[in-house]
Amino acid sequence: xxxxxxxxxxxxxxxxxxxxxxxxxxxxxxxxxxxxxxxxxxxxxxxxxxxxxxxxxxxxxxxxxxxxxxxxxxxxxxxxxxxxxxxxxxxxxxxxxxxxxxxxxxxxxxxxxxxxxxxxxxxxxxxxxxxxxxxxxxxxxxxxxxxxxxxxxxxxxxxxxxxxxxxxxxxxxxxxxxxxxxxxxxxxxxxxxxxxxxxxxxxxxxxxxxxxxxxxxxxxxxxxxxxxxxxxxxxxxxxxxxxxxxxxxxxxxxxxxxxxxxxxxxxxxx
Amino acid sequence: xxxxxxxxxxxxxxxxxxxxxxxxxxxxxxxxxxxxxxxxxxxxxxxxxxxxxxxxxxxxxxxxxxxxxxxxxxxxxxxxxxxxxxxxxxxxxxxxxxxxxxxxxxxxxxxxxxxxxxxxxxxxxxxxxxxxxxxxxxxxxxxxxxxxxxxxxxxxxxxxxxxxxxxxxxxxxxxxxxxxxxxxxxxxxxxxxxxxxxxxxxxxxxxxxxxxxxxxxxxxxxxxxxxxxxxxxxxxxxxxxxxxxxxxxxxxxxxxxxxxxxxxxxxxxxxxxxxxxxxxxxxxxxxx
Numbered sequence: 209x210x211x212x213x214x215x216x217x218x219x220x221x222x223x224x225x226x227x228x229x230x231x232x233x234x235x236x237x238x239x240x241x242x243x244x245x246x247x248x249x250x251x252x253x254x255x256x257x258x259x260x261x262x263x264x265x266x267x268x269x270x271x272x273x274x275x276x277x278x279x280x281x282x283x284x285x286x287x288x289x290x291x292x293x294x295x296x297x298x299x300x301x302x303x304x305x306x307x308x309x310x311x312x313x314x315x316x317x318x319x320x321x322x323x324x325x326x327x328x329x330x331x332x333x334x335x336x337x338x339x340x341x342x343x344x345x346x347x348x349x350x351x352x353x354x355x356x357x358x359x360x361x362x363x364x365x366x367x368x369x370x371x372x373x374x375x376x377x378x379x380x381x382x383x384x385x386x387x388x389x390x391x392x393x394x395x396x397x398x399x400x401x402x403x404x405x406x407x408x409x410x411x412x413x414x415x416x417x418x419x420x421x422x423x424x425x426x427x428x429x430x431x432x433x434x435x436x437x438x439x440x441x442x443x444x445x446x447x448x449x450x451x452x453x454x455x456x457x458x459x460x461x462x463x464x465x466x467x468x469x470x471x472x473x474x475x476x477x478x
Numbered sequence: 479x480x481x482x483x484x485x486x487x488x489x490x491x492x493x494x495x496x497x498x499x500x501x502x503x504x505x506x507x508x509x510x511x512x513x514x515x516x517x518x519x520x521x522x523x524x525x526x527x528x529x530x531x532x533x534x535x536x537x538x539x540x541x542x543x544x545x546x547x548x549x550x551x552x553x554x555x556x557x558x559x560x561x562x563x564x565x566x567x568x569x570x571x572x573x574x575x576x577x578x579x580x581x582x583x584x585x586x587x588x589x590x591x592x593x594x595x596x597x598x599x600x601x602x603x604x605x606x607x608x609x610x611x612x613x614x615x616x617x618x619x620x621x622x623x624x625x626x627x628x629x630x631x632x633x634x635x636x637x638x639x640x641x642x643x644x645x646x647x648x649x650x651x652x653x654x655x656x657x658x659x660x661x662x663x664x665x666x667x668x669x670x671x672x673x674x675x676x677x678x679x680x681x682x683x684x685x686x687x688x689x690x691x692x693x694x695x696x697x698x699x700x701x702x703x704x705x706x707x708x709x710x711x712x713x714x715x716x717x718x719x720x721x722x723x724x725x726x727x728x729x730x731x732x733x734x735x736x737x738x739x740x741x742x743x744x745x746x747x748x749x750x751x752x753x754x755x756x757x758x759x760x761x762x763x764x765x766x
Binding site: 272296299301307312313314315316317320325327328330357375379 | 514632633635641642643646693696
């Protein structure tokens with residue numbers, strides 16, 4: 209990914225210790241059910257924070273409230289130091305919603321879907337040379353450049369996630385927010401995604417991601433926040449593997465391997 | 479081509495081309511967000527507008543446009559709330575619109591439901607010069623929105639939540655899409671009729687996506703199919719003296735059957751091509 213745009217932007221916002229995301233005492237309900245019961249979540253520039261928890265613990269609601277998609281019933285949220293209500297700089301954020309598919313009712317190519325992620329940086333939706341280059345770089349970052357003109361309906365589950373992540377990367381974000389990017393992704397594709405993320409982190413991108421388990425991403429995670437029943441029960445170094453297994457409701461079959469092996473840059477897919 | 483010598487045929491053919499362009503253009507977005515029946519609902523609601531035109535003795539195209547726009551905005555508000563009772567609310571709107579049209583037409587001086595037939599099923603002989611002017615203006619609006627904002631509308635119809643986080647004005651775009659769909663209904667009303675409008679929004683798109691792989695390709699092929707069937711349908715109608723809507727829609731279905739038959743051999747050819755492409759990219763990977 210080209211980084212000049214990001215570099216100039218970060219110098220334009222001097223307070224480097226200022227949190228990129230600051231959520232204070234956040235509560236939220238879905239229907240009449242309280243899902244967040246007063247959580248605090250701070251993500252600083254350059255950090256990679258994993259949000260962990262069992263199904264129904266509120267981790268997905270927490271990230272959706274961070275991007276303004278679930279209204280908070282109380283609490284405070286600032287993004288890049290700006291209150292959510294006044295925040296307009298959406299081109300600084302790349303968002304990967306929880307999805308199993310990138311397809312819709314009409315065929316679309318991988319490039320078309322990824323290009324839609326670039327809209328925040330285009331004027332009137334026109335794709336200039338720099339926009340096309342950013343889309344191409346995003347496709348390359350997830351290793352989907354060879355499939356750019358393939359219809360998304362023909363992709364495997366893991367490839368769908370790679371397309372959704374490329375769509376978020378197309379805007380060249382400073383902050384990447386991902387909701388369960390590893391769900392339903394086989395080990396080979398998980399390795400590709402871990403590699404993509406490593407590249408982003410090296411380029412200085414801040415990451416908040418919801419995970420069911422750390423898996424091949426474990427070495428990248430600076431801090432883990434564990435939720436249980438809408439409350440933060442752990443905020444610190446990533447729990448030992450045991451930590452997650454002990455979570456209530458843990459019911460996952462692990463695609464073990466890989467993370468003791470040295471990180472593979474290429475080859476797993478070839 | 480003696481039919482071109484008749485002024486009414488010239489008007490009908492102009493209207494037909496515009497229907498062929500606009501209905502599949504807006505239809506592509508409706509199909510993309512799996513809202514294919516929306517055009518049908520707007521068609522029902524527009525009945526009230528047509529009848530109001532008769533009652534007030536003004537052009538039914540403009541009154542139908544106003545009522546259809548109001549109905550479409552209502553439908554969009556119901557959809558965006560996402561309530562479970564939304565289904566019922568939509569049904570009320572659809573049938574209320576149809577029933578309102580039937581009631582009001584009987585209040586109009588000398589009016590009866592017979593007046594509505596040409597609006598329900600389309601008719602090439604009744605397209606007036608004023609209708610053509612109205613249809614040209616409305617079609618220009620529909621084309622400007624569906625082609626000019628295609629990237630934004632694509633994003634909104636593809637993944638609404640993602641589009642909101644991109645900072646797009648999703649609510650405004652959704653309303654614009656609903657208004658554009660309503661306007662398209664009144665563009666198509668004279669030629670294909672209110673009951674068959676939705677068919678021209680959906681069938682060319684369904685036919686196109688049998689053979690296309692991308693969104694822009696689907697949009698363009700659907701519009702080409704739309705123009706092809708609405709023009710040939712209008713000409714056929716001239717010789718057969720049948721309601722134009724029925725002829726056009728049957729032709730569209732024939733194209734759908736044809737592209738469906740073509741899709742299997744086409745998919746096979748593409749799979750073979752993709753396999754050889756895969757081989758090339760594997761070699762590249764090894765070099766890195």
